[in-house]
Each structure stands twice: as structure tokens, then as C-alpha cells.
Amino acid sequence: LVQPFKQVFRELYVPTQDEADKDESRRYSGYQIQVRQTLATLRSRGWVADYESGLRKVFHKQGVVVTLYARADWFSPSDAEAPAIEYVSFNRTRGIEPLHISDIDPVLYSEVMRDVDLTVSIAFVGGVDPETGQSTRELRAAIVRCTAEMLKLNNVRVDGNFAFIKGTLAEYTVHLGSAIVRQKGGNEIPIIPVHSSQRGKLYLPFVDEDPKTVEIVSKVVLLAEDNKLKDPTILQWIERQ
Structure with a gap:
């Protein structure tokens, strides 16, 4: 997969009123x-x-x-x-x-x-801050929505800090801060991004500056088409509905 929207989203950070006259x-x-x-x-x-x-x-x-x-x-x-x-x-x-x-x-x-x-x-200490900067969450939400629209993934929606996916095998959530995947009902599904040279592992093919955003988008796309999953490790964690 190619990421055609790279550099389209550039969050604008503006000074607050308190910062204007400070260095x-x-x-x-x-x-x-x-x-x-x-x-x-x-x-x-x-x-x-x-x-x-x-x-x-x-x-x-x-x-x-x-x-x-x-x-x-x-x-x-x-x-x-x-x-x-x-x-x-x-x-x-x-x-x-x-x-x-x-x-x-x-x-x-x-x-x-x-x-x-x-x-x-x-x-952030302890992994990813559960209250990741609002601008980062909003940016990731926008990228997920754009990706779903471009790839015609009608089974993906974003609400708050989560992307919700209604797959063929099950329903999932992906946290926009931590990238943690859970199946509906609370069961966590460990999907770990690794380099493509490590055979037998899952390769997440997007390229971007922020690896966490890449991971989130890749997981959303992967789970939206869970009927195409071949990785036995992931499949064994999914409790099919």
C-alpha cells in the first residue's frame, strides 16, 4: 500500500495569548x-x-x-x-x-x-500518554477518517479517542494514543509492528514521520479487512463472533 496523503495534514500550532509577549x-x-x-x-x-x-x-x-x-x-x-x-x-x-x-x-x-x-x-513516561496532546489526537483522527474514505472502508468510524472497526470476524477498537487494539468486549489483541525483514512477522507498510500514527492507521486498515488476515498469531487471538 502507498500512503498518497503524506504531508497533506499539517497541524497548525498557534501561540496562546499568554505566550505572545514571552520568549x-x-x-x-x-x-x-x-x-x-x-x-x-x-x-x-x-x-x-x-x-x-x-x-x-x-x-x-x-x-x-x-x-x-x-x-x-x-x-x-x-x-x-x-x-x-x-x-x-x-x-x-x-x-x-x-x-x-x-x-x-x-x-x-x-x-x-x-x-x-x-x-x-x-x-511520555510509561509508554504513550493516555492524554496525548489534543492536536496529535485530532490529527490522527483526521488521517484515519481520510484513509477510510480513500480506501472505501465503510466499516470504520472515529469517535473520541478511538477508531471503531466492524470487521467480518469481529468488532474492534484502536486507541488513537496508544494504538492498543481491543476486540469488542474488552479482549486485547496484541499486534506488534516489526520491520519487513523479520520474516513470519506482520509488516505494517506505511511510511511517515510519526511511527505511532503509522501504527494506528495500519492497524485500522488491517482490521477493517480482517477477512484477508493470514497471520495465525493474530487469528488465534480473535474470538470470532
Whole structure:
């Protein structure tokens, strides 16, 4: 399968009224994150670790440097550590004058917040935050709806934090935050995404920046056409109606 809608959905993050005259955003303050996952996620988005500042991303063309601050050791990450995000700051690459968020290119601000929201979604302590950022949930819901419409999957609907699928073998839900699959009645069905090179395993074929969104969309499509399932491991978990 090819994902023809890649990059169609770009959530727009706008500053709150409280942020406009400040040089930092605290909208993700207090979220505890896993250091290793945070590093992996943000490095793929162009962020680098700095001994003094923490995680930084420089926009040379706009002359802006962004810093994600959390009390963490980014160079020797420990699984025992669970730092909380404190703030995201915006500064000029040259000069010492304060850079207010209201003076920042809206697209630049939106992309930075999208990076942080993605990080919270992936690296929240304990797995995926059950209260994943609203923008992330809304984006995933929109992608699921669009996918169902494009593939003519009339047995898929989205309501709240879940995608509901009425398959041939059973009915299922997929959580838009954790990607956990449950059969109607509460039985969890363990479907684990793995690389295609691992033969005998399920291959989820979509390609996107956010692996959790990819996993959710792939599971929805898979279960919407459960009559085509061949994997014996998945089939044995499904209690057929």
C-alpha cells in the first residue's frame, strides 16, 4: 500500500495569548519524558544536544535558535531518569535582545511545537500518554477518517479517542494514543509492528514521520479487512463472533 496523503495534514500550532509577549512556551511543561526516545525523535527532526543548553534546533535562515529545556543528561541517558519538560525557549542566533513569540514566523513556531508534541506522544513516561496532546489526537483522527474514505472502508468510524472497526470476524477498537487494539468486549489483541525483514512477522507498510500514527492507521486498515488476515498469531487471538 502507498500512503498518497503524506504531508497533506499539517497541524497548525498557534501561540496562546499568554505566550505572545514571552520568549518561551510552557504549554508542555510538566510532561515527563523518556530520554532515549526523546533524543531519537528530535534528532530525526534536526535537533542536537548541547552541554549547556540541552536540546537545540537552529533555524539559520530566520536567525532563531530554539531550546527544549528539561533537567536531563542528554549525553549519558539513563533509563532510570524521567525528566519533565520545563519550557521551550526562542532566542536570536545573534544579539541579546529578547525574541518574543509574537515576533516569530508562525510557520517556524508551528513546526517547533509539532516536534515537541510528537516527542510527548512517543516518549511520555510509561509508554504513550493516555492524554496525548489534543492536536496529535485530532490529527490522527483526521488521517484515519481520510484513509477510510480513500480506501472505501465503510466499516470504520472515529469517535473520541478511538477508531471503531466492524470487521467480518469481529468488532474492534484502536486507541488513537496508544494504538492498543481491543476486540469488542474488552479482549486485547496484541499486534506488534516489526520491520519487513523479520520474516513470519506482520509488516505494517506505511511510511511517515510519526511511527505511532503509522501504527494506528495500519492497524485500522488491517482490521477493517480482517477477512484477508493470514497471520495465525493474530487469528488465534480473535474470538470470532
